[in-house]
Amino acid sequence: MAATLTLLNLPVLPQKPNFSISISNNPTKLLIPQSQSHTKLSSTNSQIFINEAFAHLQSASLPLTALTLPLFFDPQNAAAAGGQFGLLEGRSFALVHPIVMGGLFVYTLWAGYLGWQWRRVRTIQNEINELKKQVKPVPVTPEGKPVEAPPSPVDLKIQQLTEERKELLKGSYRDRHFNAGSILLGFGVLEAVGGCLNTWLRTGKLFPGPHLFAGAGITVLWAAAAALVPAMQKGNDTARNLHIALNAANVLLFVWQIPTGLDIVLKVFEFTTWP
Numbered sequence: 001m002a003a004t005l006t007l008l009n010l011p012v013l014p015q016k017p018n019f020s021i022s023i024s025n026n027p028t029k030l031l032i033p034q035s036q037s038h039t040k041l042s043s044t045n046s047q048i049f050i051n052e053a054f055a056h057l058q059s060a061s062l063p064l065t066a067l068t069l070p071l072f073f074d075p076q077n078a079a080a081a082g083g084q085f086g087l088l089e090g091r092s093f094a095l096v097h098p099i100v101m102g103g104l105f106v107y108t109l110w111a112g113y114l115g116w117q118w119r120r121v122r123t124i125q126n127e128i129n130e131l132k133k134q135v136k137p138v139p140v141t142p143e144g145k146p147v148e149a150p151p152s153p154v155d156l157k158i159q160q161l162t163e164e165r166k167e168l169l170k171g172s173y174r175d176r177h178f179n180a181g182s183i184l185l186g187f188g189v190l191e192a193v194g195g196c197l198n199t200w201l202r203t204g205k206l207f208p209g210p211h212l213f214a215g216a217g218i219t220v221l222w223a224a225a226a227a228l229v230p231a232m233q234k235g236n237d238t239a240r241n242l243h244i245a246l247n248a249a250n251v252l253l254f255v256w257q258i259p260t261g262l263d264i265v266l267k268v269f270e271f272t273t274w275p
Contacts, residue, residue, distance in 0.1 A: 085201050087275055088198075088201045089201050089202050089272070090272060090274065090275045091268060091269070091272040091275065092275045093198060093201075094198055094202060094268045095265070095268065096198070097194060097195040097198055098261055098265050100187070100191045100194075101195070101261065104184065104187060104188055105254050105258070107183070108184060108247075108250065108251060108254060109251070110180065111177060111180035112247060114173050114176050114177035115173075115177045115181075115244075115247070117168060117171060117173040117177075118173035118174045119244075120168060121165060121168045121173060121174070124164060124165045124168070125165060127161055128161050128162060131154055131157055131158045132158060134154050135152070135154055135155065135158070136152070178229075181225075181229075184222065185222050188219065189219055189223070192215055192216075192218070192219045196212070196215075202268075202272065209260070210257075210260050211257060211260035214253050214256060214257040214260070215257065217253050218250055221247070221250040224246055225243050225246040225247050228240075228242055228243045
């Protein structure tokens with residue numbers, strides 16, 4: 001629009017008065033006195049072309065301005081939902097959010113299981129170390145040979161925990177939990193924003209309420225739990241306990257959000273059509 005308004009102020013280049021130009025029945029043929037040189041004829045044609053171009057731009061500037069000004073004075077015409085987004089306003093796209101979030105809820109439980117197994121790998125070693133402190137020295141004969149005796153209950157417990165820890169280590173729970181958490185964070189934040197965007201595309205606005213606020217809380221808890229990972233990798237038990245607490249609160253919010261999400265799905269089926 002600024003360019004259009006600028007063209008209104010551009011002066012039209014004046015024609016030289018000493019050239020006499022007339023147009024015959026053929027509008028593409030210009031009649032110029034034969035006494036003018038070839039150079040002057042060429043410059044005259046260029047001057048006429050420039051003048052006509054500016055004249056057309058000046059005459060078109062007003063309708064162009066009239067078309068563009070409403071978009072600036074009334075931006076809602078370009079933003080409100082009402083069919084201009086096509087498939088993005090349809091039922092198919094609206095159902096992507098509940099389907100993905102349902103999968104992420106199950107995946108959250110799976111990531112929690114992996115995290116708990118990795119915690120078990122760490123805590124079971126602490127149990128073994130504590131039991132080893134209770135082991136009594138093996139009696140020996142006067143010749144210095146150990147006396148053969150059946151293993152004590154403490155020894156049996158240590159052996160059992162050691163075998164269990166070996167099996168847990170084979171599961172690579174540490175790496176799997178880290179990968180699951182990363183995927184959960186990435187897709188969770190993406191779909192949380194995508195759900196809000198889809199609501200706006202269908203209705204032209206958002207609806208503050210329990211579902212929206214719970215979703216925002218879940219997204220914040222995901223980010224906060226992930227921010228504790230560097231401290232956890234350094235062995236900070238406080239960070240580990242806080243990480244578990246945040247994710248437990250996340251699961252509770254997720255469960256509480258399900259009924260409100262199902263209500264929204266019913267409204268999607270009521271107010272949208274396929275596709």
